[in-house]
Amino acid sequence: MRKTFGLVLILFTLIFIFRVTQIGGLDKKYQDPETESIAKYLLPFRLKLANTISEILPQPQAPLLSGILLGEKSDLPGYFNNNLRKTSTIHIVVVSGQNLTLVSGFIMSLASILGRRKTLALSLLASLFYAVLTGLQVPVIRAALMVGFSSIAQFFGREKESPWILILTGLLMLIYNPNWLLSISFQLSILATVGVVIVAPELENRINFLPDIIKQDLIVSFCAQALTWPIIAANFHQFSLIGLLVNVLVLWTVSFIMMGGIVALSFGLISLTLGKIFGLFSGVLLTYFIYIVNFFGSLSFANIYFPKTSILVWIGYYLIVLALFLALKQESKKAYS
Numbered sequence: 001m002r003k004t005f006g007l008v009l010i011l012f013t014l015i016f017i018f019r020v021t022q023i024g025g026l027d028k029k030y031q032d033p034e035t036e037s038i039a040k041y042l043l044p045f046r047l048k049l050a051n052t053i054s055e056i057l058p059q060p061q062a063p064l065l066s067g068i069l070l071g072e073k074s075d076l077p078g079y080f081n082n083n084l085r086k087t088s089t090i091h092i093v094v095v096s097g098q099n100l101t102l103v104s105g106f107i108m109s110l111a112s113i114l115g116r117r118k119t120l121a122l123s124l125l126a127s128l129f130y131a132v133l134t135g136l137q138v139p140v141i142r143a144a145l146m147v148g149f150s151s152i153a154q155f156f157g158r159e160k161e162s163p164w165i166l167i168l169t170g171l172l173m174l175i176y177n178p179n180w181l182l183s184i185s186f187q188l189s190i191l192a193t194v195g196v197v198i199v200a201p202e203l204e205n206r207i208n209f210l211p212d213i214i215k216q217d218l219i220v221s222f223c224a225q226a227l228t229w230p231i232i233a234a235n236f237h238q239f240s241l242i243g244l245l246v247n248v249l250v251l252w253t254v255s256f257i258m259m260g261g262i263v264a265l266s267f268g269l270i271s272l273t274l275g276k277i278f279g280l281f282s283g284v285l286l287t288y289f290i291y292i293v294n295f296f297g298s299l300s301f302a303n304i305y306f307p308k309t310s311i312l313v314w315i316g317y318y319l320i321v322l323a324l325f326l327a328l329k330q331e332s333k334k335a336y337s
Helices: 002-023 033-040 043-056 061-070 078-086 097-108 116-133 138-155 162-176 178-182 184-206 212-236 243-270 272-297 311-336
Strands: 238-240 303-305
Touching (some): 078 272, 116 138, 138 162, 162 184, 184 311
């Protein structure tokens, strides 16, 4: 199986190189007209959902939920948006692969009721619909492809092929649009997924002194931020000193906010009164989320300015991370051998 993946990887890499030469190089400011036109078909429905959320929840809870569910964060207050950046939690308010993974995971939990094949098909359809609904943003496209490949892998009993699935997903996206390679959104999405899917499991097996209730969120946040902070520092010249702590404090609420928000929104489309009633649960968690972000974001030492740095420094950093990961991997093999 690994030889097959390796051959496919080489083939896709060659196709990607051909595509780059075909389009005459990469353009960082390139906009994909095809994905934009597809997403516009559901724009009225997307706006209707955002308006319904604003009617069943107060401010700023409503735009925060719209950001988490739909990627609509234009109505967020400026000060709160700034605090999200200072605490390195802005990724939560932008539609990401995590959102789609939660939706897919909820559907997959119905396998015992609907059957495995029907559940896989429904998961794929829901992933496609959610990706289009949220505007076909790069992280969601990546997640939708990974959900699709993972579903196929589960069907054939190959659940543990996540690293290969991530690599093939990234290459397929770049073959379709090579300019995404220069997209900050693409870079952050891929690197964060590498941290969560590949690096985090190795650390989780090593760290046993932490209670399970905080271990997973702490390690996942640490690995995702360890791989993405150079991109953030290089492009936005800032580094959050409290990002890891704040993420641990609020990440556990996101899945509950999403599920509660979906239920409240569904009832809100039928009756605003029902939407407000069912929105109380998400409203409480959203209020907690806002309080934590505003409290830590108001601290003078929340983040520091990061000066322009040579690309060689970043290459060296990632080589060190790779070396540490391979060392952990090697020790794991010795432990199980």
